[in-house]
Amino acid sequence: MSSLRATTILCVRHADGVAIGGDGQVTMQDTVVKAGANKVRRMKGGQILAGFAGGVADALTLFEKFEAQLERHPANLMRAAVELAKEWRSDRYLRRLEALMIVANHENVLLVSGTGEVIEPDDGILAVGSGGAYALAAARALMAHSDLPVAGIVREALGIAADICVYTNENITVLELGG
DSSP, rough: OOOOEEEOOOEEEEEEEEEEEEOOOOOEEEEEEESSSOOEEEEEETTTTEEEEHHHHHHHHHHHHHHHHHHHTTTOOOOHHHHHHHHHHOOOGGGGGGEEEEESSSSOOOEEEETEEOOOOOOEEEEESTTTHHHHHHHHHHHHHHHOHHHHHHHHHHHHHHHHHTTTTSSEEEEEEOO
């Protein structure tokens, strides 16, 4: 049986704040099974933003594991992300999970993967999922050539990705942490 897959997530951090957004599409192979999914959420009382792409059930499990790490390391997003990546890579059950997470606060934007990577981009922009490359390119262009706030950049870039990628739709949810 094929798993449900969710895409696309984009996160932008800049002087005026941090925003994360996701489209609403969930697919099973080449069939859209849901158009209005929410793939982004606030954590730790609204201080942290998180989003996922990949297997839906896998990502929900990872959200729970990440929240547990945030409880253990409440003042350190980087440490919580590294500890999640270590657990994800070393645990026999978690190793099979197929998802990517982006987590962010005012100081960091991080990509967390099941192979143990925790990556912080040089420019504060990260995107994952089927339409991730399109959203990333659009966000970089908008950052360089517009005066849009971060939430506007995320919304517009995901809209551009939705126009290009058949696995990304225009049911966009954006969450923001102000500057």
